[in-house]
Amino acid sequence: MALPDVHHNFRQFFDGLQMHGSSGRRYERMNLHSWMGEGTVQRLAPRQDLGMxxxxxxLNDDYTVSLHTRVPMVELSCCVQGYRRVEVSGREFEMKPGSWSLQFANPAEARMPFSKNQPFQMMSIAIxxxxFHHFMENGEGTRGLDFHQxxxxxxxxxxxxxxxxxSAYLLQQMMEASARPDSLGIEMECRILELLSHAFRSMLFGREQRPSGLSRTDLSKLERAREIILDRMSHPPSLSELSRLIGLNEFKLKxxxxxxxxxxxxxxxxxARLETAYRLLQEPEASVIDxxxxxxxxxPSYFAEAFRGKYGMNPGTLIRKS
Known part of the structure; x- marks a missing residue:
């Protein structure tokens, strides 16, 4: 059956972190043992063929979780904080904060190393x-993409x-909802499916059609521009400087x-600034000014006004909630 297959991989991961929960519950929240570190893991099973x-x-020390996927599956992983590394068949794959990935997996041995004293926050959806084939069908029943292809x-x-x-805002809303055990199954299922839809369209179908007038080199330079402004969020370059850094004229950049x-x-x-601020304000000892x-x-007044405009509350309110 699909449920044991999909959730078997999650349970292996939890077992690798010395967390042994109940496989029969729809929602489960587990705390990391104090000797390993601090933090939580949440598991949600809104329906048989969907796991999150x-x-x-x-973690207090470097640690590696080993697992063996038993059946073919598709997983969407969203890396919010920290770096995720996966080693499969001698190859290493890395995810950076602010990225998401679609992982297509055949049965295989995998290792997930984690570095000590590094905060790590991620959400994964498995189907x-x-x-996956059902989701890839259009209204006429024609399948646009095939797992095996x-x-x-x-x-x-x-x-x-x-x-x-x-998608970052949708992810943030979903992680907040997943932390509440009173969230209705239909709410969580809708959020999960919406995020999957965004990911499929962006990573599977969006890649097939390049924006008009933009070459692959242009797209690579624009991605570099995006990375630069995120890396230098507190002191971003001007448009002219950014244009020079990526080697693209200012008009084409804009x-x-x-x-x-x-x-x-x-x-x-x-x-991006406001989404990062939302996350930072929930950390221990956070202050609005910092x-x-x-x-x-x-x-800080301009910040509070912008934050209020996006989230409908003052940043100090979020600190008190946390």
Whole structure:
């Protein structure tokens, strides 16, 4: 049956972290043993062919979780904080914060090493191949993509990219809802399916059609521009400097960025700043002033106004909730 297959991999991961929960419950929250570190793991099974796990922890020592996938499956992983590494058949794959990946896996041995004292936050959604094929069908019953065509004879294939602000906000909402045991199954299932839909369209179908007028080299330079403004969030370069750094003229940078990411360069930066601030404000001993400065707001009043406009509450309210 699909449920044991999909959730078997999650249970192996939990067992590897010395967390032994109950496989029969729809929702489960487990705390990391104090000798290993601090943090939590949440597991959700809204229906038989859909599983989700959200992890948020920090380990005291370097640690590796080993597991063996038993059946072919598809997994969407969203890396919010920290770096995720997976070793399969002698190859290492790495995910950076702010990225998500679609992983197509045949039965294989895998290792997941974690570094000590590094905060790690990630959410993963797993579905069996039958569910993936169902999701790939259009209204006429024609399947747009096939699991076996994507992975071939490989044990593991990863498609990875940075998630956009809209998907980041959806991910944030879903992680908050998953932390509440009173969330209705229909609410969680809808959020999970919406996030899967965003990921499939972006990573599987969006790649087939390049934006008009943008070459592969242009797209690579625009992605580099996106990385630079996120890395230098507190002190971003001007448009002219960014243009020089990526080797693309300023006009093409502005127009191409809007086409590729659906926002202006500084509109995208603003959203990223507020989303980062939302996460930082929930950390222990966070202060509004420190967070506002760390994401690039020199004036706390301007920061509070922008935060209120996006989330409908003052940043200090989030600290009190945390």
């Amino acid at each position: 796990a959200a992890v948020d922890f920090r 069996p191949v039958t569910a 994507i992975i071939g004879t490989l044990p593991y294939r990863v498609i990875q990219e940075a998630y956009d602000p809209a 127009t191409g960025f809007k086409v590729r990411y659906g926002s202006t360069v500084f509109g995208y930066l603003r959203e 967070v506002s400065v760390s994401v690039g707001y020199s004036n």
